[in-house]
Amino acid sequence: MNLRKTFNIPTKKQKTLINKEIELIEALAEKEAARLTERNREYARNSNNKCPNCGATENIVNKIQHVKGEGRVSGSFIFGTGGVYGSSHVDTSEVRHCNTCGNQWKTQETDYTYKKDVIKDWMYNIEIHIEKEYSFGTETAEMLQDKGIHAESIYKLIGLNDCVYNSTKEFLTLKTLKTVFKSIYVTQ
Numbered sequence: 001m002n003l004r005k006t007f008n009i010p011t012k013k014q015k016t017l018i019n020k021e022i023e024l025i026e027a028l029a030e031k032e033a034a035r036l037t038e039r040n041r042e043y044a045r046n047s048n049n050k051c052p053n054c055g056a057t058e059n060i061v062n063k064i065q066h067v068k069g070e071g072r073v074s075g076s077f078i079f080g081t082g083g084v085y086g087s088s089h090v091d092t093s094e095v096r097h098c099n100t101c102g103n104q105w106k107t108q109e110t111d112y113t114y115k116k117d118v119i120k121d122w123m124y125n126i127e128i129h130i131e132k133e134y135s136f137g138t139e140t141a142e143m144l145q146d147k148g149i150h151a152e153s154i155y156k157l158i159g160l161n162d163c164v165y166n167s168t169k170e171f172l173t174l175k176t177l178k179t180v181f182k183s184i185y186v187t188q
């Protein structure tokens with residue numbers, strides 16, 4: 001009987017491997033966060049540089065919209081689809097203005113995705129994958145399986161990240177993780 005295995009006590013070599021795998025997952029999450037941020041930046045760029053009313057991509061300028069009283073907007077707005085008139089509340093007074101048709105729409109800011117957001121999503125995906133509730137979590141689980149990530153590494157990573165949902169933390173016990181990820185005590 002292997003007591004280390006029974007009580008989940010890693011050897012020095014296993015500990016080193018767990019830490020290396022955590023570094024790898026964090027590096028992958030960092031890369032994914034950068035990719036998503038770039039995608040959002042592209043989306044904002046497209047939204048800001050193309051008039052949703054007439055489709056013009058030139059002669060679009062920034063304009064400070066006059067906001068009357070209780071956040072009421074003067075004039076008409078067209079946000080991408082359909083028109084919103086008069087009483088819409090906006091949280092920014094800077095708008096994009098199309099000099100071709102006179103349309104104005106809200107300036108799209110870039111949403112930044114951070115490493116912790118990706119880790120939170122990935123851990124949630126693993127939960128969903130194990131629960132077999134939806135299929136969207138499978139891709140994340142398979143990606144980490146392909147990298148040879150062990151259950152113990154994911155377990156420790158979750159413990160280090162406050163961003164992970166509490167319900168996910170509760171669900172992803174070491175025992176549960178071992179149903180889809182190999183155990184370091186089996187391979188090492």
Ligand SMILES: [Zn+2]
Nearest residue numbers: 051054098101
């Ligand atoms: Zn226009």
